[in-house]
Amino acid sequence: MERSLKKKVVYTLLGLTILSCGTMTSKAHASTEKSKVDEFSNLLDLSATPTERTHGVYDTNYFNNFSDLGSWHGYYQPDKNNKELLGGFAGPLIIAEEYPINLSASLNKLTLKNKETGEVYDLSQSNKLDLDYFPGRLEQKYVLEDLTLRLSLIFVSNRTALIQTRITNTGEKPITLEASWTGSVFDKVIDGSDIISTGAHLKSEGNEIQVQFKKVREQWSYFSTESTRYTIHHADKVSTKIDGGKYVATAKDITLAVGKTYETKTTESYTFTEKELETEKNKFDDYTKNASDYFKKNKKRWQGYLDKTFSHKNVKKYPEYQNAIVKSIETLNTNWRSAAGAFKHDGIIPSMSYKWFIGMWAWDSWKADVAVAEYNPELAKNNMRALFDYQITPKDSVRPQDAGAIIDAVFYNQNEERGGEGGNWNERNSKPPLAAWAVWQIFKETKDKDFLKEMYPKLVAYHNWWYSNRDHDKNGIAEYGSMVSEAQYQTDENGKIVKDTNGNNMLDEEAVIEAAAWESGMDNATRFDKEGAGKGDIGVQVFENKKEGKTIGYSINQESVDLNSYLYAEKGFLSSMASELGKKKESKEYKKEAKKVQEYIQSKMYDEKSGFFYDLQISENGLKTKLLVNRGKGTEGWMPLWAKVASKAQGKSVKKTMMNADMFNTYLPFPTASKDNQKFSATQYWRGPVWLDQALYGVEALHNYGYNKEAKAMTEKLFLHAEGLMGEGSIYENYDPLTGKGLSTKNFSWSASAYYLLYKNSLLGNSSTAQSAFDIQ
Structure with a gap:
């Protein structure tokens, strides 16, 4: 997928490699079936020593973080080797509207002092030191000679985390302790060679310590306003002293009898507006007074996710895969963002770990929704709405000619054309039509007919847009392209649009082709x-x-061929929806349209000699065509099997190609360009690396045509040969097909979603998410 408009070319060409923090393994931690939340610990390494430089190579964050409930901030566990961070959760990492940054190395760290001896407890010298990441919860445990300290953190809302602190006297006599919380704030962001002053500074009032910000509007690196706040609230009374960018908050002395426990609670809230802050402040007392209930509720929610995920009878056959699947859920939940700024609904971003991915892309979201629908269907519904909130209408002030279209990507800030300040918001293109696929999976999971009624007319308008705006010769077969945009015109050295002799804007064909490639989702x-x-x-x-x-x-x-296969599948999903909603005439019409598309794809986009599907080059009037066999094979060639538009005989030939070790059956299978493609490159984005969405469609393509044995074998390779997946490594954006090494950025949502679906539908069964309205002919 494309990066920001500013970075649109650089990363696509570099094909840089990021190694996961786990090791290559064909075995998982687990060998027996697990089912409870507390049985899944530390599936992802969260240890960190945060600095003002949040990201490094490939603009990817140095460290993995935890977030939940759509919050716009997250936390790390401290590096055990850094004693200065022990006693608190490292960070936080906040999202400065569109960019993840570290606010602090440690903003709320507990220090304990024995009042009788004057000794400050050195937590690094604990007899036992556990830093654990369970699904939905962070835990720390320090066992010292005469006391045990436990810290627990969960999210209780989309803006607030709750920390429970428990100190138990395990010695042989009463102890009196001085408890103080310390922290410091970074007042700048280091982004490459740029240093941005955030104006972050500390204020205190009563039992609250607050980080306040100044208004900074750096389009390509950082956003904040004077209303942005990070608020720490202590349930018990504290006395706070601020010294520049540091503070110390001290509680009343704590006296503990032998075996007794002192417990206190703290909340941490990151808010963008005064209204959001007021809403959270009104809940602080409830969060802290009823902390036990919130922890139980949190555990029940996450247990519910696991119960739905591991309900299949065949789970016992594949216990070694469970860790990877729980990690997939953790990844998707950390990438969950709630409504804020221009986001009107909750949704899932591609990755909280990458500078340019704090937005919602159309097909990224839809791929995530198909998996999320199985364990959190309300989030999946809202994520669909988040993109359709900005569906173009006939009365649109910017591009009414694109009525029905879903734009490529939405962010916290709209672009200048829409009256905003953002640079990442993108309306140059759409994305492949997979929205109906996602909506139908949500409906199958929920049976929510009201949701179907809500989405159906919007999906119809989007489907129709492809034929009104992307079918040049009006033959019922669409092409990728771009919308009318200033970005598609030639500019001079001053950035001004170049005019021809008649005063018309001069088209930049390379810019249009770039947008068309973005529209395909397969950028380079x-x-x-x-x-x-x-x-x-x-x-x-x-x-x-x-x-x-x-x-x-x-x-x-x-x-x-992929676009028209998607459109064929979409006709199937729309036909099923129409039938469900009692629109029998419309259901039949989609079947009639699909028949024409099927005949075209089977007869004009398939090469008998190579046994594979390809794009078709057309002349401007559509009368002259050339099948682009010469450009080599790519994953687009099995989309007709995923859509069930290929004939059985064609499916058999494509299967042979997919299973050929010199083509697509590589160490990690399904590279985006066949290994024998003359332009194959194992590490260059869409020119060879394995993308898990394409792999998912490949596996489902095999299932659709009855090749279940092959589908399962490829699924196992996708799990066992991906670096770090079965250990403590991150889930990557894409992978090297020859070595399995993780590439590009990490903690990537649609990879997590694909692994979830591969597990549920291929390992545990032989099912597919493909359309079922039209049979294979």
Whole structure:
């Protein structure tokens, strides 16, 4: 997927590698079935020593963090080797509207002093020191000679975390302790060679310590306002002293008899507006007074996730995969963001660990929703709404010609065209039409017909947009392209749009092709190389799509097989929805349309000699075509099997290619470009690395055509050969197909979603999320 508009080309070309923190393994920690939350600890390494420089290589955060409930901040566990951080949860990491940054190395650390001896307890010298990450909860335990300290952290709302502190006298005589909490705040962000002053400073009032911010609007690195707050609230009375960027909050002396426990609670809230802060402040007393209930509720919620996930009878056959699946849920929940700024509904971002991924992309969200629907369907519904909140309408002030379209990506801040300050918001293109797929999976899980009624007309409008704005020759077969946008015009050295002799804006074809590739979701795939490949290939060209003489968008000169397979599948999902909603006529019409698409794909997009599907190059009038076999094989070639649009005979031939070790059956299977593609590169984004969504569709394609044995074998390889997946490593954006090493950024949502679905549908069964309205012909 594309990065920000500012970084649009750099990362696509580099193909840099990030290694996971786990080791390559074909075995998991577990060998017996597990089912309880407390049985899954430390599936991901959260240890950290945070600094003002949050991210490094590939703009990926140095450390993994925990977040939950859609909060806009998260926490690390302290590095055990850094004694200065012990006694508190490291960080926090906050999202400065669109960018993750470390607010502190340690903002709320407990220090204990024995009043009788004057000794300050050195937690690094604990007889036992446990720092644990359980699903939905962080725990710390320090066992010293005469006391045991326990810290527990959960999220209690989409803005607030609750910390429970328990100190138990395990000695042989009463002790009196001085308890104080200390912290310091970073007042700057180091981003590459840039240093940004955040103006973060400390204030205290009563039992609260607050980090306040100044208004900073750095479009490509940091956003805050004077209303932004990070608030620490102590349930018990504390006396606070602030010294510059540091503070000390001291409680009344604590006297503990032998065997007795002192317990206190603290909340930490990160809010963007005064209203949000007021809402949380009104709940502080409830959070702390009823902490026990909140911890029970949190555990019950997470246990519910696991119960739904591990309900299949075959779970006992595959216990070694459970850790990876719980890690998938943890990854998706950490990437859950609640409504804020321009986000009107909760949703899932691609990764909280990457500078440029704090937004919601269309097909990223839909892929996540299919998995999330199984254990948190309300979040899946809201994530669908988050993108459709910005569906273009006929009365849109910016692009009414795109009525029905879903834009590529939404962020906290809209772009300048929409009256905002953001640079990441993107309306240059849409994304592949997988929305109906996601909605239908949510409906299958929930049977919520009201949700289906809500979404159906929106999905119909989106489906129709592809044919009104992306079908250049009006033959019922669509192309990827771009919307009308200033970004598609040539500019001079001063950034001003270049005009031709008639005063018209001069089109930048490379910019349109880039947007079209983004629209495919496969940004730098070999099939979108402008120069083309081989004899008779004229390369990628741009067509203007017009309505009543006015340009309404652009198409490239190839009808993509994946796009039209998705549209075929979408007709199937829409047909099923229409039937469910009593719209029998519409259901039949989709079947009629699908038949024409099926005939076209089977007859014009399949090569008998190589036994595979390819994009079709077209002339401007659509009369001349060329099957782009010369550009090599890619994962788009099995999308007709995922959509069930290929014939049985074609499916058999494609299966042979998919299972060929010299093509797609690599060490980690399903590279985005076949290993024998002349432009194959194992580490360059969409030119070879394994993307788990494409792998999921590949496995489901095999299931759809009855190749269950092959599907299961490939699924096992996808789990066992991905570096760190079965250990403590992160789930990566993509992987090297030859070595299994994690590539690009980490803690990536659609990879987590794909692994969840592969486990549930392929390992535990032989099912698929594909459309079922149309049979394989």
